[in-house]
Amino acid sequence: MKTVFEALKWASSFLEKHGREASAAEWLIKHELSVTRTELLLRMQDEMPDYESFEAKIQQHASGIPVQHIVEKEEFYGRTYRVNHHVLVPRPETEELVEGILSRAKELFPDPTKATIADIGTGSGAIAISLALELQNREVTAVDISEDALAIAKENARQLEAPISFLHGDLLQPLAGRKLDIVVSNPPYISEEEYATLDPLVRDHEPIQALVGGEDGYELYRRLAEGLPKLISSPGLIGFEVGEKQARTVATMLESSFGKDIEVEVVKDISGKERMVFGVVK
CATH class of the missing domain: 1.10.8 (Helicase, Ruva Protein; domain 3)
Structure with missing residues (x-):
């Protein structure tokens, strides 16, 4: 022994x-x-x-199996989430996106507990659940194209007692006709070329549709930027996590879609890398 x-x-x-x-x-x-x-x-x-x-x-x-998949859990923003091969394992850097949304929401909205919020591509539900619980907000909707991912997100919401609404569909499509105060997304942003060189711990065990954002990695940002002017309220808040070296391009996409109606900010993470883009719709 x-x-x-x-x-x-x-x-x-x-x-x-x-x-x-x-x-x-x-x-x-x-x-x-x-x-x-x-x-x-x-x-x-x-x-x-x-x-x-x-x-x-x-x-x-x-x-080659990630430890999070072996134990089927990961910590995020002080809470434990169930994860498996159907969802992207929540990363510590995404906690900074949540923190950025929280701080800006409290400044922008008189009562952020009543702001209508959508998390696009929710995966495990970590972002949506964190925002709902931290803001004590019952108006959070989580969207994902994967029904398997939504099943995990729903389970996490039940376990953590987070009042989330879930919609199955592609990006903003299930939200057509709504008005939203806050839209947050950590969409797939790896290019097809980069995917081929990923660490096998990630490439072989995490869902490709949660990783690859088209040939150049920008496909989903383009579609989000094009569709958001129809959905976002004024004032409104947009927050994206982006890959390294993508922030300036994504910021330009938002500026092109909204024109003078948006103030865009590129924010560095704790490692000094430009990994977040926030937009305040005036």
Whole structure:
């Protein structure tokens, strides 16, 4: 029998030999034991329970399966979400998009709890749920073209008790005829060429329709920019996450669609990269 310390040491070494991050071993062992990092440190000399189960998870990750898909969960904005191969795993940088929307909504709207909000391409529902709960808003609609993704998002909303409305359809199409105060989206923005060179952990296990935004990566931004003037209220708020080096082009798309009626801002993430575009419709 192995101790927790021995199991962790083996797992870290095994993952490194297979070209994976050794830190994933700690992530998986904490999940296996249902402990925090502090609790893990206190249990290092305990016997490792169900070592075979832990070993199987390590081998799965070494073979190329993301740890989030192995444990079927990820943390986002202080909450735990269920994820699987039907949805994009929520990224930490997307939390900055949520923060940007929250701060601007509180400045722009007298009562952001009543603002009508739409999250386009919701995936796991992380953005929509975060906005609904943080703003205590019951007017949030989440849209996705994938029924499998919507099933996961609905499950997350139930678990987190978020009052979200869900619509199945392509981008803005299900919202035709509505007026929205806030539209937020983290759409697919990888080009077909970039997709071929992605890390296999992403390319082989996350849905292609949640990653690739057409031949050049801009297809969905073009369609959103063209359709938003019919839907967005005045004042209104738009927020996009974008890929590296895409921000200025996406900002120009919004300016072309709205003309003088929009004030567009390109915002850098915590790493200093231009990863967000916000537009305030006057």
